[in-house]
Amino acid sequence: MEEERKDIILNSDMGAKVIDVLHLIYKTYHYSPKFKRKIQTLADNLQVRIKTPSRVKGTRWSPHTEKALKNLLLPPQGKTNQDVGQYCIVHQHMEHLAESSANAEIKGRAKHLTKIMKSFNFLAYCHLLLDILKVISSLSFSLQTNKTILTTATSAIRSCMTDLTTMKTLPLPNGALVDLIGFLKSQNADQHTFQTVVLGGVPEIAADDDESTYDNFSFGFRRNCVTEPLSLVVDGMKKRYRSIVGEDDHDEPSKIVKALKVFHHDSWPENDLDLALYGNEAVTSLVAWFEDILLRNGCKTPAVLPEWKRMKVLSTRHDLIMGVVPDKGAIRHRQNFLMLVKIMLCLPVSSxxxxxxxxxxxxxxxxxxxxxxxxxxxxxxxxxxxxxxILGFDPNSAVQKWLSTSRKVKLNYVGWPENCEDDD
Structure with missing residues (x-):
């Protein structure tokens, strides 16, 4: 999923600005123990527990960026965005460096960070980016599990793309951006603040406005910070997973992957006539593609298609695996078709x-x-x-087998001497 994150960063002006700010904050405190000590002293005086700024330009871009954004934006445990948090602490320390630092580079960096951290558009995009990474990370975790098969991976990818496409029109429900707009709307003040930092460029938000829409944002923000980045993410996912989601079937392997998706019952038609014809050509192509493997395992390839047709009638809309393997008798009558199912279950969807x-x-x-x-x-x-x-493993059988074996391996461990005198 790193490619989708790169599309946001490299092709979006606001995205590049966010990464630049996060990197400058990390650089300021990672390479200067003095500044790290001063910001910790400031946090202690304000009785705020802060986290160490994390890097964003690592090998795993998405987790690093998400962690850096959470460390900067989320309030400490037990507090809200109305209280002093890490965002405020960093901003105050940058204001101090902009006025008192004798180093021209540090002083210019601090002035730049102080100015941009007061921008509402910057803060809103940070929360939007956090929502985007949340959706992408959820898909990434689902694809990394050992139990994920091709059909479930297809559903997860399509669901992720649908959520991201919907976010072009509506923010993520209960997401970070919705929480930010709801918080600013509750202030009902001429000056809007975030963790006591006064924000500039905040649009007028009436008490009856719906925070779950983009109506309060300008057209430029919606185009440059919402529509374009999300379009880049969705287009990148379509390009990367085109063989899985059915966007590309020009080569033979992509056609085979697309044919395997007929085993997913969610794609089966409701009409009985359509169901009777559904997937017959796909199963025929799968038998031809995996013919050598099927024959080596004793499969009767001419019987696969009739078993597939009978299985559709008997299993209807139930789960495929539970439907085709209800009992031992069903396995015996569908054992040829089941070999194709086993091949589908063995195909890895990620590395x-x-x-x-x-x-x-x-x-x-x-x-x-x-x-x-x-x-x-x-x-x-x-x-x-x-x-x-390890918690569910019972070692008793292994221990009993070892004890009952006549020949045992003698482990020549050397114990520590009991009377060991110190060199002193």
């Missing part, structure tokens, strides 16, 4: 599992265990990645 496997290998094969046998290492990786959860 997250491979990345976790490499992390597991690095965690197991450390410097002090560098002489592990390849077979042992592979077994340990499989146990760690595919084995049961």
């Amino acid at each position: 997250a599992k491979c990345e976790r496997t490499f992390s597991t290998m690095n965690r197991i094969k450390t410097d002090v265990r560098s002489s592990l046998n390849i077979t042992t290492l592979e077994d340990l990786i499989r146990i760690s990645g595919e084995g049961p959860d």
Whole structure:
């Protein structure tokens, strides 16, 4: 999902400005212990618990940006945006540096941050960006789970694209931007503040205005900060997942991926006649594509299509897997078609599992265990990645088997000497 985030940053003026501000804040306090100590002293005097500004230009852009925005915008626990928070602390310290710093670079940076942090458009876009990253992160997490299959991944991607497209017209319900507009509307004052920072350029917000719309924003804000960035995200997702969402079927692998989606019952037609004809060509193409694998596993390929037709009639709108495997008798009568289903269940939708496997290998094969046998290492990786959860594992059977074995491996551990005298 990093590509969608790059589209927001590199092709949106306001997005680039937000990242620049977050990076300058991180740079100011990360490379200067003096400034970090001063802002902590300021926070202690105001009895505010602040978080260390995090970087945004890391390898994982989306999580880093989301964390940096939350650290800057969200109020401390137990407080609201009406109270002093980290946004106010950073702004006050930048005002102090803009007046007292002898370094021209630091002074210019502080003046720039002080001015832009008072802008309502900047603050509103930060909250909108937080909502966008929330939707994208939700999709990213769902694609990284081991239980995600092709059909559920397709539904998750389409749902994410629908949410982002809807956000062009309406803000995310219960999102950060809606909370910001609701907070500013509740002030009913000539001067609007956010964590005691006086904002400039705030539009008129009447008490009866609906905060769940963009009606209070200017046309330029809606075009440059809402419509264009969201269009870039959606277009980027369509380009990246075109073979999964059905936007591209020019090459044969993309056609096969599209054909596998007929197993998802949500796409089945309601009409009985349409249902009888639905997916027949797709199943035929799948049998031809995976013919070698099916034949090696004893599949009778001519029987797959008739089993598919019978399964549609008997399973109707129920869950596919529960419908085709209700009992052992059904498995025996549909075992040829089930091989196609098993192939669909085995197809990975992301490389997250491979990345976790490499992390597991690095965690197991450390410097002090560098002489592990390849077979042992592979077994340990499989146990760690595919084995049961440690809390649900019962070791009694393994212990009893080891105790009942005549030949036991003797572990020659060297204990620590009991009478160990100090070198002193």
